[in-house]
Amino acid sequence: MKSFFIFAQLLINGVLLGGVYAVMASGLSLIFGVVRVLQISHSVLIILGCYFSYSVNRTLSLDPILSLLITMPVMFFIGIAVYRLVVAPLKDAPPVAALLAFFGLILALENTIGLIWTTNYNAIHSVYQGKSFLLSGFVFSLPKTIAFGMACLVIFTLLIFLRNTETGRAIRAVSQDRDTAQILGVDVDRIFVIVFGISATLAAVGGSLMGMIYSFYPSLHWSWLGVVFSVVILGGLGQVGGAIIAALIIGVAEILAAYYIGAAWGPFVAFAILIITLVHRPQGLLGTKGQRI
Amino acid sequence: MPISETDILSLNDVEASYTKGVKILHAISLKITQKEIACLIGPNGAGKSTVLKAIMGLTNVESGSINLNGEDVTDMKPHEIMHRGISYVPQGRTIFPEMTVWENLRMGGFILKDKHLVENRIQEVFDMFPILYKYRNQKAYALSGGEQQMIEMGRVLILDPKFMLIDEPSIGLAPKVRKLVFEKIISLNREKSIGILMVEQNAVQGLEASDLGYVLDMGRVRFRGSGVELLKDIRIHRLYLGGGGKDQPKTKL
Numbered sequence: 044m045k046s047f048f049i050f051a052q053l054l055i056n057g058v059l060l061g062g063v064y065a066v067m068a069s070g071l072s073l074i075f076g077v078v079r080v081l082q083i084s085h086s087v088l089i090i091l092g093c094y095f096s097y098s099v100n101r102t103l104s105l106d107p108i109l110s111l112l113i114t115m116p117v118m119f120f121i122g123i124a125v126y127r128l129v130v131a132p133l134k135d136a137p138p139v140a141a142l143l144a145f146f147g148l149i150l151a152l153e154n155t156i157g158l159i160w161t162t163n164y165n166a167i168h169s170v171y172q173g174k175s176f177l178l179s180g181f182v183f184s185l186p187k188t189i190a191f192g193m194a195c196l197v198i199f200t201l202l203i204f205l206r207n208t209e210t211g212r213a214i215r216a217v218s219q220d221r222d223t224a225q226i227l228g229v230d231v232d233r234i235f236v237i238v239f240g241i242s243a244t245l246a247a248v249g250g251s252l253m254g255m256i257y258s259f260y261p262s263l264h265w266s267w268l269g270v271v272f273s274v275v276i277l278g279g280l281g282q283v284g285g286a287i288i289a290a291l292i293i294g295v296a297e298i299l300a301a302y303y304i305g306a307a308w309g310p311f312v313a314f315a316i317l318i319i320t321l322v323h324r325p326q327g328l329l330g331t332k333g334q335r336i
Numbered sequence: 337m338p339i340s341e342t343d344i345l346s347l348n349d350v351e352a353s354y355t356k357g358v359k360i361l362h363a364i365s366l367k368i369t370q371k372e373i374a375c376l377i378g379p380n381g382a383g384k385s386t387v388l389k390a391i392m393g394l395t396n397v398e399s400g401s402i403n404l405n406g407e408d409v410t411d412m413k414p415h416e417i418m419h420r421g422i423s424y425v426p427q428g429r430t431i432f433p434e435m436t437v438w439e440n441l442r443m444g445g446f447i448l449k450d451k452h453l454v455e456n457r458i459q460e461v462f463d464m465f466p467i468l469y470k471y472r473n474q475k476a477y478a479l480s481g482g483e484q485q486m487i488e489m490g491r492v493l494i495l496d497p498k499f500m501l502i503d504e505p506s507i508g509l510a511p512k513v514r515k516l517v518f519e520k521i522i523s524l525n526r527e528k529s530i531g532i533l534m535v536e537q538n539a540v541q542g543l544e545a546s547d548l549g550y551v552l553d554m555g556r557v558r559f560r561g562s563g564v565e566l567l568k569d570i571r572i573h574r575l576y577l578g579g580g581g582k583d584q585p586k587t588k589l
Binding site for chain 2: 219
């Protein structure tokens, strides 16, 4: 009975973490689904968003969730800058050129972050830090629960936006058949700009929520890179819906591994899932239709 | 109705290429009105689809001109040409598979600011193709080939075009469905006064449905005439429709 109770508690913790992973990975999935480039510098944008929220949190002593109101629009424009300065100029170059450029961006941004904020451990402070509440016998960490709630809200807004707005439909149309969308009068370049903006905004939310839960330092994004890639591959490249389910699975798997095998084994599990997926189900969880939003 | 109220689309000695200098079309001239259905036939590589793409501004027109009612529309961008009343249904399935039928139709009106008008036009499309209304909330990939072709035709109708360019409307369809698609094309022309210019591999059925026929070969118009005339023409039978035609001596040209 006790062991079952512990298992259920671990599931709760895993799902709470998975919700945040979903926000972190959905932006990467969105870009691949629409623009068809592998934005490997996505995780450095996540940590950049985290540091922006940290600064807003420190200088204005704002609640981390409220500081997102400043971080999100700033990161939206940074996403647009990434598209305009890195992706658009390499539009006709071989795909490896974009990968190298993204890699350069990772190094440049990581070191810039180190220069501005130092490479020490930091944390985003909140009044509910370290607090928790009990619900039917289970412990809910307050920062994790609030982060999960915010993650759900953001994902829900993203899905509604993609389903029910003119721009959202145009984004999906470009993802499913770029040439036809263009013939119907969709300005594909404008859609790419919007998608990069949204993706960086999602990265900012994901990073800020992680910063609320865990302490962080500039090169931490490398381990997040592993997580977001595992999520996106398991969910099926370019499938936002699949990424959400995959994020929950990987969140739960990490927490279970950390408890039952050992704390250091959490990240290993994400990579193990990545490799198993690539070998046995490269199209991702949701089947072969793939690469469409 | 006086002639001036019928719009005219014409190509005058159009030479077109995809890569500068490599001409696919050589001095193509043709003309259709809003009241007509014209069919382009000819062997593979004759340049049939390129004619439609040239009109839509998807090729380089190296010389000659394309006119809509006297206005020169050569070298305009696809959406500018669409705004002037020419719609294009490309070859192969170009529906958005993961979007519903309604969403597909809605995308057809993307460039229209007045979304109320778009909804009214979608209703008109549903009246014309009741099957699409039935499946309006289904994902498009779940529909049959013929129904998907109807989505494509319906999607361009949202802009209320004067002319519709259709590339291979019957490709990949069962004979029965093919017949239905041609019937819809005829009723679009007769009831909505949409001039149709279509490319058809299935030459006999295409010509039967058409008022005008053009036989293309090597980027040139080799024969032109009414659909019926071309169907009777022994030379066309021998060269392009396969076989020598019924009870006709096989003579050299």
